[in-house]
Amino acid sequence: MEFVSPEGLRLDGRRPMEMRQIRGEVGAVSKADGSAIFEMGNTKVIAAVYGPREVQNRGQQMSDQALVRCEYSMANFSTGDRMRKPKGDRRSIEISLVIRQTMEACIMTHLMPRSQIDIFVQVLQADGGTRSACINAATLALADAGIPMRDLVTSCSAGYLNSTPLLDLNYIEDSAGGPDVTVGILSKLDKVTLLQMDAKLPMDIFENVMQLAVEGCKAIANYIREVLLENTKQLEHRRGI
Amino acid sequence: MGFVLSSFAFLLNKTLLTSLKRRITVYLQVLNFLISLSIDYFFFVKDREMREFQLKLNENQKNRLENALKQIQVLSTKTNSSASASVIVADTIPVNHEDGVLKGHGTSDLDGEVVATLCGVVERVNKLVYVRTLRARYKPEIGDIVVGRVIEIVPKRWRIEINFSQDAVLMLSSMNMPDGIQRRRTAVDELNMRSIFEENDVICAEVRGFQHDGSLHLQARSQKYGKLERGQLLTIPPYLVKRRKQHFHHLEQYGIDLILGCNGFIWVGEHVEVRDAMIEDQENKPDQQINMSDRSLMSIEEQERTFTPLETRQIICRIANAVRVVSSLGFNLTVEQIIDIVEMSISLNLEIHEMLGAEFYVQIAEREVERRSSSGKRK
Numbered sequence: 001m002e003f004v005s006p007e008g009l010r011l012d013g014r015r016p017m018e019m020r021q022i023r024g025e026v027g028a029v030s031k032a033d034g035s036a037i038f039e040m041g042n043t044k045v046i047a048a049v050y051g052p053r054e055v056q057n058r059g060q061q062m063s064d065q066a067l068v069r070c071e072y073s074m075a076n077f078s079t080g081d082r083m084r085k086p087k088g089d090r091r092s093i094e095i096s097l098v099i100r101q102t103m104e105a106c107i108m109t110h111l112m113p114r115s116q117i118d119i120f121v122q123v124l125q126a127d128g129g130t131r132s133a134c135i136n137a138a139t140l141a142l143a144d145a146g147i148p149m150r151d152l153v154t155s156c157s158a159g160y161l162n163s164t165p166l167l168d169l170n171y172i173e174d175s176a177g178g179p180d181v182t183v184g185i186l187s188k189l190d191k192v193t194l195l196q197m198d199a200k201l202p203m204d205i206f207e208n209v210m211q212l213a214v215e216g217c218k219a220i221a222n223y224i225r226e227v228l229l230e231n232t233k234q235l236e237h238r239r240g241i
Numbered sequence: 242m243g244f245v246l247s248s249f250a251f252l253l254n255k256t257l258l259t260s261l262k263r264r265i266t267v268y269l270q271v272l273n274f275l276i277s278l279s280i281d282y283f284f285f286v287k288d289r290e291m292r293e294f295q296l297k298l299n300e301n302q303k304n305r306l307e308n309a310l311k312q313i314q315v316l317s318t319k320t321n322s323s324a325s326a327s328v329i330v331a332d333t334i335p336v337n338h339e340d341g342v343l344k345g346h347g348t349s350d351l352d353g354e355v356v357a358t359l360c361g362v363v364e365r366v367n368k369l370v371y372v373r374t375l376r377a378r379y380k381p382e383i384g385d386i387v388v389g390r391v392i393e394i395v396p397k398r399w400r401i402e403i404n405f406s407q408d409a410v411l412m413l414s415s416m417n418m419p420d421g422i423q424r425r426r427t428a429v430d431e432l433n434m435r436s437i438f439e440e441n442d443v444i445c446a447e448v449r450g451f452q453h454d455g456s457l458h459l460q461a462r463s464q465k466y467g468k469l470e471r472g473q474l475l476t477i478p479p480y481l482v483k484r485r486k487q488h489f490h491h492l493e494q495y496g497i498d499l500i501l502g503c504n505g506f507i508w509v510g511e512h513v514e515v516r517d518a519m520i521e522d523q524e525n526k527p528d529q530q531i532n533m534s535d536r537s538l539m540s541i542e543e544q545e546r547t548f549t550p551l552e553t554r555q556i557i558c559r560i561a562n563a564v565r566v567v568s569s570l571g572f573n574l575t576v577e578q579i580i581d582i583v584e585m586s587i588s589l590n591l592e593i594h595e596m597l598g599a600e601f602y603v604q605i606a607e608r609e610v611e612r613r614s615s616s617g618k619r620k
Contacts, residue, residue, distance in 0.1 A: 033378060052378060052406035063455070066406075108349075108358060113455060115406035143330050146377025148347060148358040151331045188331040189351070228329040232360045235375040236327055237317040238310075238571035239481065240613060 003161040003173055011172055012041075019156070019168045019216055024136070024227045026144045034145025038137035041170060042127035047137035049145040052115035060116070065109040067116040070100035072134060074123040095131055098194065102155070102184050103138055105193045108148040117147060128174040129157050131182050135194070136220055143228050151186035152224055153193055156216030158183070158209045160201060165209045167216050181206070183213040187221035296599045309606040316613050328357040328372060336370055345371025346380075379404040379479040379504035381457055385448040386488040388474065388502035389459075391438050397431060399438055401446070404479065404504045405457060411446060415460040417467075443469045445500055445508065465489060471549050472498070472510020473561045477568035479505035483575070490576045495556045495583075501574060509560045511549050555593060559583050562596040566605050578612075 004010055014020070020041030029035035032048035039045075055061040072095045076082055085092075103119060119141070121134040132155035139153050159169045161178045174180055179201045184194030192214075201209065298306065328334060334355045336342045344350065347359035348370060357363070361374040381387070381403070389403040400408040413426050413434060438444055446459040446466050461467055482501050490499040491512055500508040563582040567574055582605060586596050595601060 054408045112406050143360050144376060146359055146374040149330050225329060228360055229327060232327045232329055235571060236362055237314045240317060240573050
């Protein structure tokens, strides 16, 4: 199948190096300590953060650092065909783990000993790249909850189809079976916290694809910074003296 | 299966494209029709502006609200420059390294630079540089007055939820006994702990400090602390409560006690007379003994004493709604302001539930603009 037309356009009309429209919004869940909505094109994800709070299961309490938990789920209505999946299927367990590890790398857990932080992410609309969208939403929500972090983690995916590196794959491109590289970076520290690829790719091409994904991450980081700064300023203005 | 689905979607796309032109014209017609009807378009206020509840604002109200908020922004940039010192995670905080820098909360070191680890406002005190967070959980300081809820009773202590990253502990020994006598706590006292506070009771106490093991301890060594009854508990973001000399407020005109807990828990309740321990001791001794012996059999007199009149309950709701409106607008919470809003709602003859409506919400925003601009001029 042709994923990049001879004119250099992708199925949804983007250029290969082009990202989908992104939108982030802080404060979507009223009862949570921090929450956010993040959209990448048609992919829409909501994240809620509770904590740091008392550890629910005493056995898991750690006296020197906080416990980070994460739960990823897909809403039944998020995909084209309405599927009733069991809650703990393998895919969502795996993604929960990935998100938890990525976020744990940036949260300064040693500042909140004997407590736990719960991150809940739910996919409202799935159109490829839910993993990256979830990480971006979780970052926004954690920052909103006032949890100390080393840096903002942002994530973006890139693929390689029709011998062209493509940024930010959508569902059709994602399910084409080509390589899909999901990268999560700490933009300020310039460190990679997440790198996933479930296909084979020659070294030199992989370098290019990953570089493209990193560029995407940086663009998202800039956007997230804008959203957060705007939000912080607004809160401070409102509060008054 | 994925491939089948994707190819199907692709085909769908192609067929859609052909009929797209026709569709667009239809959509335009519908749109024109809607506009010609001049329907009242209602806008939902975005969540960013208020997390508590969603309001239906009509266009006029929306504009007024936007104006008010814009003015507030202008005013705050004029009066205090602190808003310009907003930082977010991973921002570099400019410091003068020659003077020496002490890094405080919410900062970390990265290649010799001071970097924020939180979203908030940079504060500088002499050499100390720290980031004051907005919207975060409560961070206790010694001497803070907090309102909390009893979660659990464990030997010799109560565990209390105060919106901190862990539960606070109130020891039986750091509590004034109801009989007011200073003495060692016996095993009998320990067994009677439930007669003082039960699970889910709302109480008020003072932060005593962190223990060596890192747990947070509270104390309630005065008659003004203790169980709170006959009122409402509200939770707001703690950054809206400023630390002041007074956190207990007796609103005499209404007969209401208002406690602004530093942890963002606000108590609005019927006024309870704080009696001196000694006087109470002499007066109530026989009374209390009766109480202990047959609690279930309450005399009519007793029932009357625990009854809250309707007017008081209504005023409690009014004050609670005032707090809700102010906190959802994100304004700093002060007693003067709350009284002002309550009086305004009474003078406007508003029902209690109408205080949470769109119109009142916008009015409060506008009033706040006036208040801030007038106080700015006085300076």
